[in-house]
Amino acid sequence: MASSQEDHPLQTQPQPRTLPPPFNTSPAPCVLIAQGAESLLYRTTFLTPTQPAALKVRPEKKWRHPTLDKRLTRQRVLAEARVLVKLSGEGIVAGGGGRKVKDPKKGKEKESGGDGGGEGVGVGALRGVVPAVLGLDWERGWIVMEWIxxxxxxxxxxxxxxxxxxxxxxxxxxxxxxxxxxxxxxxxxxxxxxxxxxxxxxxxxxxxxxxxxxxxxxxxxxxxxxxxxxxxxxxxxxxxxxxxxxxxxxxxxxxxxxxxxxxxxxxxxxxxxxxxxxxxxxxxxxxxxxxxxxxxxxxxxxxxxx
Amino acid sequence: METITLPHLPNHPLQLLLFRNVKNAAFLRQQLLDGNTDFEYAFLDAAVILSRQHVLAACFKAINGISQGRLKSKNVHSEIVFDMSPNSNISESFRRFGVSDTTKDILAIKVAPKDPAQVEQHLRDSVRGTTIFITDENLASMTDQARIRKAYKVDVVSQEAEAYIIGCIAIKGS
The missing domain is CATH 1.10.510.10 (Transferase(Phosphotransferase) domain 1)
Structure with a gap:
């Protein structure tokens, strides 16, 4: 049982992280920048070879039931992407949700909602303040964002x-x-x-x-x-x-x-x-x-x- | 003609040609409707293209989709047209982003051509228009702002809108 050849799981070399496709077979480099509890962040390029991008990968968690793992990963990747897309569309999206975006001055006067929630913040006001989403695959658990x-x-x-x-x-x-x-x-x-x-x-x-x-x-x-x-x-x-x-x-x-x-x-x-x-x-x-x-x-x- | 290899997709180079003042859009549309296998191209109406990035985002999504075995439409070329659209209505996406009888300017895309020279010749022979470089300036000169506003439900069509539109393409289908 306790043979000396057997590697203790905690002592093995950190395994080279396998990237999800298509990045696993890509000739373009993906450089690991940071690692959190849930995800790995790589610097790479996207859409054009000169555009730097941040690739955030949520690797499969082997200890979770595969179905649950898929669902959680999907939810979290999408939640993050939706928030970022929503923010990048701030002031750009056509007047949904009672939002006044066309004329900020007029909008301010009319806004009377008590909590001030959901007001438009002006054309592209958050553009550059949050990274833009460039691509994602919720099945494979990755999202590519603009590099800041x-x-x-x-x-x-x-x-x-x-x-x-x-x-x-x-x-x-x-x-x-x-x-x-x-x-x-x-x-x-x-x-x-x-x-x-x-x-x-x-x-x-x-x-x-x-x-x-x-x-x-x-x-x-x-x-x-x-x-x-x-x-x-x-x-x-x-x-x-x-x-x-x-x-x-x-x-x-x-x-x-x-x-x-x-x-x-x-x-x-x-x-x-x-x-x-x-x-x-x-x-x-x-x-x-x-x-x-x-x-x-x-x-x-x-x-x-x- | 231009060949673009998207980062991370080395096996799916894109061959692109941009035609201005196309005279036979109806003919091209008919070929697609008839399922003419000689016309396995993505024909995009340049009026609803914002920039190079915009098109490339749709191409990436389409190619990644087929690589993962997730096709929503017939093939990778129709998938590109479909993926330009912010919603999952296939016929609407073809109507808005594909070639129609009144289309003036066309961006033709061929994914992973077996014989690029032959593809270029065939496109030049079939599409009656003048080819121009696929620059953001040329694309912008063809853009129909009203149609983009309608297709993506945006109020502003500008540099600022690009990030949002690409984001919409990315999360579409979720």
């Missing part, structure tokens, strides 16, 4: 110039503004941390693509590139479509806690995020911020007692 250049906000803050507090405040305000837009569009992220917020180099014109992006790429090791750049949100694996104040407040609470523990020295400045959030969320923002105070008192989970 830049560094995570976490890296940027770690590498920041400590003397420049104004730059950090500006960054935090931009984050708050983007989260406000996200919530306004009817989506909560579910896993807001500074690792899931990217700081992408500002691209002056939308037509300049990869080459430009590569050149102006924010440095790898705090080369003074600083805290400038556009905010983009990534990893919508836990995102849900919701306009409830509770979900929104919890989303902010998660970010607040994550920020506090990742950046203890900067914790005191988190108010900037909330302030900008309130501004970009508009009317509904105040209610959410008030609710956030309740959430702080009790934690993320709603008490089920009484």
């Amino acid at each position: 250049e830049g560094v995570t906000v976490k890296q940027a803050i770690y590498a920041r110039d400590l003397a420049d507090e104004a730059a950090l405040k500006g960054l935090l305000r931009r984050i708050g503004g983007v989260v406000g837009l996200l919530h306004k569009a009817g989506v909560v992220h579910g896993d807001l941390t500074t690792s899931n917020v990217m700081l992408r180099p500002t691209v002056s014109s939308s037509s300049t693509t990869t080459e430009e992006g590569e050149k102006t790429k924010v440095g790898d090791g705090g080369d003074g590139a600083g805290l400038d750049g556009d905010i983009a949100l990534i990893d919508f694996g836990l995102a849900t479509q919701s306009i409830s104040d509770e979900d929104r407040a919890v989303d902010l609470y998660v970010l607040e806690r994550a920020f506090g523990s990742t950046h203890p020295k900067e914790e005191g400045l988190f108010g900037e995020v909330l302030e900008a959030y309130g501004e970009s969320m508009g009317k509904g923002g105040k209610v959410v911020l008030r609710r956030l105070e309740d959430v702080r008192m009790r934690g993320r989970k709603k008490s089920m007692i009484g």
Whole structure:
């Protein structure tokens, strides 16, 4: 039984991950970038050989019943894709759901919904703020998204110039503004941390693509590139479509806690995020911020007692 | 003529030709309706094409579909036309994105041609129009904004809309 030849399962070499087709036979490289509990993230190309893309694979989980595994994978891949497509269509989709998109000015006047949910946020307002979906296969458990250049906000803050507090405040305000837009569009992220917020180099014109992006790429090791750049949100694996104040407040609470523990020295400045959030969320923002105070008192989970 | 090999799909190169001012769209449509096996092409109406990326996204989905044994229509070429559409109605997708009697500009696509030279010759002989380069500019000049707005239910037809439209193609059928 305990023969020495027998490999202990825990001691075997990490198996080379098998990619789902068509990537398993592809001559184009797929480079593993990150790994989470549910999925693997690769950098590759898609549609054209020069377009960088993020391939997110949810490998089969052998310990689950195959039918259940298929269903869960399908649900999760699709949930993420639907949220991203919905967001990329913000302000572009024709007037469904009572949304005023054609004329933002007129829309604002007319909007009287109490929670401010489902308001249009303007033409393509979230374009560039979330990655676009380029392709997916829910049967095989993969999704390909636009590649977001830049560094995570976490890296940027770690590498920041400590003397420049104004730059950090500006960054935090931009984050708050983007989260406000996200919530306004009817989506909560579910896993807001500074690792899931990217700081992408500002691209002056939308037509300049990869080459430009590569050149102006924010440095790898705090080369003074600083805290400038556009905010983009990534990893919508836990995102849900919701306009409830509770979900929104919890989303902010998660970010607040994550920020506090990742950046203890900067914790005191988190108010900037909330302030900008309130501004970009508009009317509904105040209610959410008030609710956030309740959430702080009790934690993320709603008490089920009484 | 242009040959495109999509990343990750090395065995399915695409051969594409863009024709402007096509005079015999009705004839071409009839060949497809008759199931003429000499016309195993995807003929797309260029008026509803936004960009190269837009077409390539549909091609990727179609080819990935056949590789996985999931065809919704007759063959990979009809599947490309079908996959351009944001919904799963086959006849509607052919009506909106395929060639009709009034189609002016046509993008012809052949997947994995056995003899590319012969395919090109056959297309040039059969489609009565002038070929032009498949650039985003040329495609944009052929775009009928109203038809795209209707087909994808969008208010805006621009660069910003491309991401949404490609996303719709990707999640369609779910």
